[in-house]
Amino acid sequence: EADSIIVAIGQALEVGSWKLEVGDWIVDPLTQATEVPGVFAGGDAVRGPATIVEACADGRQAAEAICRQLGVPFERPSVRLPTLGHEEIAPVKRARARKAAQHAAAMLPPAPRSPQLWGARGARGGFGLVEATLTEEAAMAEAARCLQCSTLCDKCVEVCPNRANYTFFVTPVSLTLPRVSCRQGGLAVTGEEVFQIEQARQIIHVDDFCNQCGNCATFCVHQGQPYRDKPRLFLRESDFALEENNAFYVERNAKGWIIRRREGRRESRLSVEDSSDEVNFENYWLRMAISPADFQIKTIVLKEEFEGAVSLTEAVEMYVVLKGLSTSLSFLPFEEA
Numbered sequence: 292e293a294d295s296i297i298v299a300i301g302q303a304l305e306v307g308s309w310k311l312e313v314g315d316w317i318v319d320p321l322t323q324a325t326e327v328p329g330v331f332a333g334g335d336a337v338r339g340p341a342t343i344v345e346a347c348a349d350g351r352q353a354a355e356a357i358c359r360q361l362g363v364p365f366e367r368p369s370v371r372l373p374t375l376g377h378e379e380i381a382p383v384k385r386a387r388a389r390k391a392a393q394h395a396a397a398m399l400p401p402a403p404r405s406p407q408l409w410g411a412r413g414a415r416g417g418f419g420l421v422e423a424t425l426t427e428e429a430a431m432a433e434a435a436r437c438l439q440c441s442t443l444c445d446k447c448v449e450v451c452p453n454r455a456n457y458t459f460f461v462t463p464v465s466l467t468l469p470r471v472s473c474r475q476g477g478l479a480v481t482g483e484e485v486f487q488i489e490q491a492r493q494i495i496h497v498d499d500f501c502n503q504c505g506n507c508a509t510f511c512v513h514q515g516q517p518y519r520d521k522p523r524l525f526l527r528e529s530d531f532a533l534e535e536n537n538a539f540y541v542e543r544n545a546k547g548w549i550i551r552r553r554e555g556r557r558e559s560r561l562s563v564e565d566s567s568d569e570v571n572f573e574n575y576w577l578r579m580a581i582s583p584a585d586f587q588i589k590t591i592v593l594k595e596e597f598e599g600a601v602s603l604t605e606a607v608e609m610y611v612v613l614k615g616l617s618t619s620l621s622f623l624p625f626e627e628a
Contacts (some may be wrong), residue, residue, distance in 0.1 A: 294329070297332075297336065318333070321352070321356075322352065322353065322356035323337075323352050323356060324353075324356060331353040331356070331357065332353075333346060333349025333350055333352070333353055334346030334349050334350070375443055380443060383443060384443075384445070443492060444512060444513075445492075445494075446510050446511060446512055447507035447511060447517035447518075450506045450507060450510045451501075451506060451507055452506060453501060453502060453504075455498070455500035455501040455518065456494055456495070456496055456497075456507060456517055456518075456521070457494070457495050457497065457620055458492055458493070458494060458619075459492075459493055459495055459615040459616055459618075459619035460491050460492060460615055461488060461493050461612075461614065462491070462611075463487075463488050463490065464486070464487065464488050464607070464611065465485070465487045466486045466585065466586050466607065467483050467484070467486075468484050468485075468602065468604065468607065469482070469483060469587065469588060469603060470483060470484060470600040470601065470602055470603075471588075471601045471603075472599065472601070473597055473598070476596070477593065478577065478591050478593050480588070481600055482600060484602060484604070486603075486607055488611060493612075495521060495524050495612070495615075495620070496517060496518055496523050496524065497524050497526065497623070498523045498525050498530070498538075499525060499527065499530065501518050503518060505518075519537070522537065522539055522612055523537050523539060524539045524540070524541065524616070524623075525538055525539065525540050526623065526625070527626075528542075528626065531553065534553050535553065535555070535556045536554055536555065536556075537554070538552065539551070539609075540552075541613060541617075541625050542625055542626045542627065542628040543626075543627055543628065544627065544628035546562075546564045546565065547562065547563045547564040547566075548562070548563050548613055548617050549562045549628060550562075550609050550612065550613040552605070557574070557575045558575075559572070559574035559605060559606075559609070560572070560573045561606055561609040561610060561613065563583070563610070568582075568583070569583065570582075570606070570610060572606040573594075574601075575594070575595060576593070576594055576595050576596075576597045576601055577591060577592060577594055577595075577601065578591070578592045578594060579591040579592070581603070581606060583610065586603055586606070586607055588603075
């Protein structure tokens with residue numbers, strides 16, 4: 292419920308009795324709260340002429356802040372997003388690969404510019420729609436043009452001239468992971484956190500093939516930089532060792548697979564043996580054996596005392612990437628350990 296709702300559609304700001312002009316509202320950048328208690332503002336009222344996406348972002352931020360004030364959980368609406376099966380992906384990618392004119396509904400002749408021409412041949416008469424609505428058949432055809440970007444976006448894969456970006460498949464997971472802290476020279480589980488991966492299709496960037504041409508950043512529909520943002524895989528250990536952040540290296544040995552990761556100039560390592568029912572993970576602070584089914588800790592050894600808590604998110608991410616690469620992209624020239 293609200294006492295007042297101010298509608299701004301971008302043409303002119305209607306603020307009623309508030310007597311303020313576009314861009315006059317001063318808000319907290321983190322909450323969108325104004326100096327008036329209980330009043331929140333965003334979009335054109337704050338920014339001046341801007342995009343509807345920015346207005347939506349302001350509205351979401353204000354809604355979250357209002358929920359915090361009222362003690363109401365701020366939750367995403369329960370929406371079932373569309374999904375694509377393997378057999379549906381190829382037609383969608385073919386549709387994306389070519390340009391097609393948007394469906395044009397039947398239109399009536401435009402109104403004449405001069406009042407003297409109202410009776411001229413071809414001018415409109417009556418109150419019919421200038422642009423007719425779609426028929427049921429045309430509406431279904433128009434809806435079929437949807438590229439399902441919510442579940443399939445391979446734009447960085449498609450536009451890379453060097454084939455440095457690859458799609459690989461993972462198993463979506465939802466886990467409650469323990470957080471580990473130092474206690475009296477030992478280790479103890481001191482908390483939990485939820486880890487989720489919802490999309491089965493993921494992108495890996497093979498840095499060896501990239502010359503940083505910028506194509507993937509230019510065409511990214513999310514304004515990202517895939518060659519920097521996506522997990523960066525290195526095929527040569529010597530190149531991997533020079534990296535500071537977001538670097539992965541995978542190798543195969545007689546027992547199974549090993550994946551190494553560098554973040555903050557420190558390396559972590561996860562190994563999966565073909566004949567074992569546990570995953571071994573090691574980073575700068577600790578070494579542990581983990582169950583791959585639920586990622587609960589089986590054994591753990593402290594290597595170096597630390598402050599705060601260590602999350603198992605890093606280990607799960609490495610495991611998911613390794614399983615995806617070893618099944619979807621096993622043709623890549625991984626080195627033999």
